[in-house]
Amino acid sequence: xxxxxxxxxxxxxxxxxxxxxxxxxxxxxxxxxxxxxxxxxxxxxxxxxxxxxxxxxxxxxxxxxxxxxxxxxxxxxxxxxxxxxxxxxxxxxxxxxxxxxxxxxxxxxxxxxxxxxxxxxxxxxxxxxxxxxxxxxxxxxxxxxxxxxxxxxxxxxxxxxxxxxxxxxxxxxxxxxxxxxxxxxxxxxxxxxxxxxxxxxxxxxxxxxxxxxxxxxxxxxxxxxxxxxxxxxxxxxxxxxxxxxxxxxxxxxxxxxxxxxxxxxxxxxxxxxxxxxxxxxxxxxxxxxxxxxxxxxxxxxxxxxxxxxxxxxxxxxxxxxxxxxxxxxxxxxxxxxxxxxxxxxxxxxxxxxxxxxxxxxxxxxxxxxxxxxxxxxxxxxxxxxxxxxxxxxxxxxxxxxxxxxxxxxxxxxxxxxxxxxxxxxxxxxxxxxxxxxxxxxxxxxxxxxxxxxxxxxxxxxxxxxxxxxxxxxxxxxxxxxxxxxxxxxxxxxxxxxxxxxxxxxxxxxxxxxxxxxxxxxxxxxxxxxxxxxxxxxxxxxxxxxxxxxxx
Amino acid sequence: xxxxxxxxxxxxxxxxxxxxxxxxxxxxxxxxxxxxxxxxxxxxxxxxxxxxxxxxxxxxxxxxxxxxxxxxxxxxxxxxxxxxxxxxxxxxxxxxxxxxxxxxxxxxxxxxxxxxxxxxxxxxxxxxxxxxxxxxxxxxxxxxxxxxxxxxxxxxxxxxxxxxxxxxxxxxxxxxxxxxxxxxxxxxxxxxxxxxxxxxxxxxxxxxxxxxxxxxxxxxxxxxxxxxxxxxxxxxxxxxxxxxxxxxxxxxxxxxxxxxxxxxxxxxxxxxxxxxxxxxxxxxxxxxxxxxxxxxxxxxxxxxxxxxxxxxxxxxxxxxxxxxxxxxxxxxxxxxxxxxxxxxxxxxxxxxxxxxxxxxxxxxxxxxxxxxxxxxxxxxxxxxxxxxxxxxxxx
Numbered sequence: 001x002x003x004x005x006x007x008x009x010x011x012x013x014x015x016x017x018x019x020x021x022x023x024x025x026x027x028x029x030x031x032x033x034x035x036x037x038x039x040x041x042x043x044x045x046x047x048x049x050x051x052x053x054x055x056x057x058x059x060x061x062x063x064x065x066x067x068x069x070x071x072x073x074x075x076x077x078x079x080x081x082x083x084x085x086x087x088x089x090x091x092x093x094x095x096x097x098x099x100x101x102x103x104x105x106x107x108x109x110x111x112x113x114x115x116x117x118x119x120x121x122x123x124x125x126x127x128x129x130x131x132x133x134x135x136x137x138x139x140x141x142x143x144x145x146x147x148x149x150x151x152x153x154x155x156x157x158x159x160x161x162x163x164x165x166x167x168x169x170x171x172x173x174x175x176x177x178x179x180x181x182x183x184x185x186x187x188x189x190x191x192x193x194x195x196x197x198x199x200x201x202x203x204x205x206x207x208x209x210x211x212x213x214x215x216x217x218x219x220x221x222x223x224x225x226x227x228x229x230x231x232x233x234x235x236x237x238x239x240x241x242x243x244x245x246x247x248x249x250x251x252x253x254x255x256x257x258x259x260x261x262x263x264x265x266x267x268x269x270x271x272x273x274x275x276x277x278x279x280x281x282x283x284x285x286x287x288x289x290x291x292x293x294x295x296x297x298x299x300x301x302x303x304x305x306x307x308x309x310x311x312x313x314x315x316x317x318x319x320x321x322x323x324x325x326x327x328x329x330x331x332x333x334x335x336x337x338x339x340x341x342x343x344x345x346x347x348x349x350x351x352x353x354x355x356x357x358x359x360x361x362x363x364x365x366x367x368x369x370x371x372x373x374x375x376x377x378x379x380x381x382x383x384x385x386x387x388x389x390x391x392x393x394x395x396x397x398x399x400x401x402x403x404x405x406x407x408x409x410x411x412x413x414x415x416x417x418x419x420x421x422x423x424x425x426x427x428x429x430x431x432x433x434x435x436x437x438x439x440x441x442x443x444x445x446x447x448x449x450x451x452x453x454x455x456x457x458x459x460x461x462x463x464x465x466x467x468x469x470x471x472x473x474x475x476x477x478x479x480x481x482x483x484x485x486x487x488x489x490x491x492x493x494x495x496x497x498x499x500x501x502x503x504x505x506x507x508x509x510x511x512x513x514x515x516x517x518x519x520x521x522x523x524x525x526x527x528x529x530x531x532x533x534x535x536x537x538x539x540x541x542x543x544x545x546x547x548x549x550x551x
Numbered sequence: 552x553x554x555x556x557x558x559x560x561x562x563x564x565x566x567x568x569x570x571x572x573x574x575x576x577x578x579x580x581x582x583x584x585x586x587x588x589x590x591x592x593x594x595x596x597x598x599x600x601x602x603x604x605x606x607x608x609x610x611x612x613x614x615x616x617x618x619x620x621x622x623x624x625x626x627x628x629x630x631x632x633x634x635x636x637x638x639x640x641x642x643x644x645x646x647x648x649x650x651x652x653x654x655x656x657x658x659x660x661x662x663x664x665x666x667x668x669x670x671x672x673x674x675x676x677x678x679x680x681x682x683x684x685x686x687x688x689x690x691x692x693x694x695x696x697x698x699x700x701x702x703x704x705x706x707x708x709x710x711x712x713x714x715x716x717x718x719x720x721x722x723x724x725x726x727x728x729x730x731x732x733x734x735x736x737x738x739x740x741x742x743x744x745x746x747x748x749x750x751x752x753x754x755x756x757x758x759x760x761x762x763x764x765x766x767x768x769x770x771x772x773x774x775x776x777x778x779x780x781x782x783x784x785x786x787x788x789x790x791x792x793x794x795x796x797x798x799x800x801x802x803x804x805x806x807x808x809x810x811x812x813x814x815x816x817x818x819x820x821x822x823x824x825x826x827x828x829x830x831x832x833x834x835x836x837x838x839x840x841x842x843x844x845x846x847x848x849x850x851x852x853x854x855x856x857x858x859x860x861x862x863x864x865x866x867x868x869x870x871x872x873x874x875x876x877x878x879x880x881x882x883x884x885x886x887x888x889x890x891x892x893x894x895x896x897x898x899x900x901x902x903x904x905x906x907x908x909x910x911x912x913x914x915x916x917x918x919x920x921x922x923x924x925x926x927x928x929x930x931x932x933x934x935x936x937x938x939x940x941x942x943x944x945x946x
Contacts, residue, residue, distance in 0.1 A: 021655070083590055326836055347836055355838045368829040372851035385837055432833070 007075055007177055007210050008034040008057055014069035015052055015061060015234075026052050026065060028234040036177065037208040041225030041242070043215060043257070045451035046422065048231040050214045054180045057212055058095050059087050075177065092119040096171035100183040102163040106155035112163075113151030116170045125174050138169040141206065142199040160314075161192030165199045172203060179204070181213045185220060189313035189478050190522040197223060197524075197531065216451050218257060219524035222246055223531040230254050242528050257453065258526075265463050267504050268306060268488050276340050277301035278440050278472040279325065279358075284334035286324050293332065294320045296496045302440065305466060307473040309487035309504075311480065311519065317496040318476045322442045325474070326358060338440070356386045359433035363445035365425035369417040375402075375428055376413040382435040401431045405461060423454035430461065434469075444476045459485050480523045484508065492516050561604060568600035569593070619910040620903075635663025657936060664932030671926055675728040684719040686726035687885035693717035696911045697918070703908060711918060714896060720915070723887035724922060730882055731889050732926065734803060735869035741807035742868065743861060746814025751845045751853075753815070754822025765819070768812045777874060780805055784880050795883040802881055806871055810864060817860050821853040855937070862934035866927045873923055892919035 015027040027049045034040050034057075042050045052065060059072055059079025072079040074095065079087065096119075099105040107115060117131035126134065132151070139147035142165045155163055164184055171179050181200065185193040201224060204211050213224045221228055221242070228245045230237040230253070238251050249255050280301040287293040295317040302308045310318045323329040325336055327347030335342045338357055344350050362368035369378055379398045383389050389397055399409035405427040417425055426446060433441050443462065447455035463486055465471060475487055483490060483504070490507040492500045492515065500513040512520065521538075524530060573596040580589025612618050613625055639662035642654030654662065674681060684690075695712040697720070698705040705712060711721040753761040771779075780802075787801040825831060826849070834848050875881035876890030884891065896916035903913035 021652070085590065328832070328836070347838075350838075352838050355836060358836075360833065360836065362829040362833070364829065368833065370830040370834075370848060370852070372854075382837055385839070436837075 006033040009073040012070040039211045039225045041221035041228040044231035049234040054214045093123040093174045095178045096176040097180045102167045179211045194522045222528045284331045286331040305470045306488045308489045309475040309483040312493035316493040356436045359438040360442045405431045440472045442474045569597040572596040635659045638666040660932040661936035664929040667929035678729040682722040682725040684722040686887040690717040726887040727889045739865045742810040746811035747818045750815040750818030751822045859937045889919040
């Protein structure tokens with residue numbers, strides 16, 4: 001075939017999902033063309049069909065999905081009608097896949113390099129010695145630390161970002177023509193994400209591999225893709241090359257996606273001197289069991305009606321601080337005061353009223369709501385428990401709360417959590433916290449599992465509720481755009497210590513502490529040249545974990 | 552008339568068939584484009600070949616002389632299959648929308664299982680109305696054969712015959728459902744009550760309580776169950792006397808405690824997975840009491856695996872009771888019980904090779920044994936289906 005023919009040509013693809021005896025169209029008449037060496041970004045909210053389309057490019061559908069129309073041509077082979085033998089020959093060798101969670105995708109019982117060598121051995125591309133030498137070569141190119149040795153470790157002995165790069169190396173093991181990246185950095189911290197992005201981009205360029213890059217993060221796609229296709233509920237919205245798409249989106253939906261990042265609430269004036277803080281942490285040090293402390297000598301105040309964002313990467317002690325405040329993990333030393341009255345360290349020793357004042361909204365709305373209880377019961381229980389309302393009064397209060405979070409009580413009160421979308425579940429989590437009528441709410445990564453449009457809705461809701469009820473928030477996050485949107489003060493944590501703290505506007509203007517600077521500079525921006533500029537400015541060795549370890 | 556094959560011919564035929572299917576299938580598949588023939592593996596071909604030859608062997612046995620029990624088994628399998636299918640079709644067309652949907656998602660085996668369990672339940676509950684005679688009633692004609700044909704040693708008054716002291720076997724089978732199944736059900740309920748409450752408690756509180764309970768359970772589980780049960784039965788009867796009612800009560804308590812160890816392990820493991828969920832943490836932080844945490848937060852989420860375990864556990868309890876009765880220390884006469892019936896009539900199994908009346912005589916102990924087996928299979932059919940659903944596996 002000629003070199004001008006596209007590598008992948010999907011035409012009029014239609015995929016149905018079959019669940020509970022009903023068919024739903026997941027991909028509706030979508031076409032896609034991908035040339036050799038080209039990177040195509042697929043973006044859209046969850047349920048848009050990005051992953052289904054990405055997998056379809058491999059000729060694969062998940063359980064319960066069925067290709068009902070159209071065809072998928074990969075280099076002249078129709079993958080829809082190809083026999084299992086033909087498809088097996090292609091997968092791994094000419095088409096590779098990089099999954100979202102490397103930690104869950106590696107087999108924990110085998111060394112990384114053995115898993116790496118499996119594909120080339122299986123396809124007869126090389127023998128074991130060659131495959132291992134090649135793996136080490138790839139690890140070098142991907143700038144993994146100790147490339148000669150790292151492959152002989154087990155997956156749990158390697159950090160998340162390194163594992164994700166090792167998986168990219170694995171996908172490269174047979175030098176495929178096409179790699180599907182399915183949200184490869186979504187589960188990573190910003191500082192780690194940037195390393196993986198740089199590594200993926202370099203290796204794709206070096207080997208002239210075509211790639212489909214699936215993500216819901218627009219700033220990431222701006223760095224990675226040559227062309228971008230926007231999907232919405234199985235339909236194609238538009239497709240254009242990245243710069244055109246960023247500069248001049250045609251469709252309203254695309255424009256709304258682009259506008260999300262602009263939401264920002266102005267910073268409130270500082271609390272008056274001498275005002276009583278709602279929550280104050282005083283020299284809190286906490287550890288799990290007899291291990292080294294995870295949180296060391298942490299002190300900060302949270303005032304009425306204000307939002308304090310606690311920022312840091314995973315393992316920095318943000319969530320542990322929250323556990324100390326709720327009383328789940330009594331601190332070793334130090335104390336937590338609510339309106340200047342010291343709270344008992346253990347939640348079991350706190351009075352019902354003290355428990356009521358501190359509420360929590362969780363990251364994963366799926367596990368935060370009891371899947372066997374109806375919405376009315378989930379919200380009604382704290383209403384009954386704390387306020388003693390029963391029967392019709394309780395029901396009325398639940399309806400008020402549902403209206404407060406902008407959900408129609410008549411429609412939702414009798415539903416189960418599984419019958420709600422991710423954003424709606426998160427709203428129910430907010431309503432459950434509000435039901436206690438607290439003064440203080442801990443928001444633990446409330447938007448990190450959500451798409452940007454939905455996340456924006458949640459942030460706006462939180463802001464509105466704060467205005468109406470004079471709530472104080474502690475916002476735990478690693479997403480600096482969330483901080484920018486709704487925080488008043490920022491506390492930056494690293495290794496259990498507070499690195500820097502102060503009002504938001506100060507934090508976002510230099511000079512910063514070196515770590516804050518690294519965090520800020522690692523947040524991808526919508527500018528497609530951002531990564532190049534950053535690389536030119538800092539060099540690849542001064543990004544991500546490498547930079548952190550130099551501190 | 553189909554001759555049945557010797558083993559040598561049989562295995563040669565299987566291998567030849569497999570090879571022919573593999574190579575021939577590849578040719579035909581390539582020519583005609585039938586993907587299933589073209590992509591068939593060697594093992595797949597061997598499987599098909601084995602199936603065909605086995606079916607042929609079965610058919611030759613079925614249409615040949617003798618092999619009475621094999622013929623009965625074939626009739627039984629076909630009959631039950633048709634019954635299950637009809638019941639499934641009935642369920643799909645009659646009832647509320649929810650039950651219709653349930654039946655649509657159900658395999659024939661599960662439908663048959665449900666039908667059989669319902670039948671057992673009805674027979675057990677209404678035994679007094681269904682049974683033609685009392686369970687301890689003795690007639691003058693002992694050792695009547697089943698079938699009700701006087702020419703074959705039966706009697707139309709006793710369709711399934713009488714036992715060695717002249718009690719009507721049909722009535723005893725029906726009452727046996729009440730006694731054996733009823734007692735097994737009560738025992739299982741008790742075992743679950745003990746196991747679930749302690750298991751969830753261990754999961755919620757953890758720490759020392761969990762350690763103590765788990766080690767006690769390990770200790771109880773380390774002794775073979777049937778031998779341990781026998782030992783405890785002996786001790787209990789020696790200490791508290793061996794009146795008939797008491798023996799049954801001991802048996803229920805002992806089996807319940809021994810089986811609750813398995814339930815404890817499962818409910819503790821399931822509970823452990825639930826107590827780390829955020830919604831459980833939210834309830835704890837709300838200040839909820841232990842009873843609310845266990846019964847409102849954990850229990851509803853553990854329902855599916857525990858229900859499946861209930862079915863399995865019921866089978867084991869039921870078999871243990873039957874075994875104890877067979878050994879003579881379970882349910883005491885004159886109460887009818889399937890385990891005891893198998894033991895009392897077991898010597899008749901030796902008559903099976905005799906012509907004409909042989910199979911009829913041998914079927915006397917097999918009827919009670921079949922009743923036990925059928926219920927166990929039925930429960931397992933339903934449990935398999937429920938586990939399949941709970942695990943979220945798709946076809």
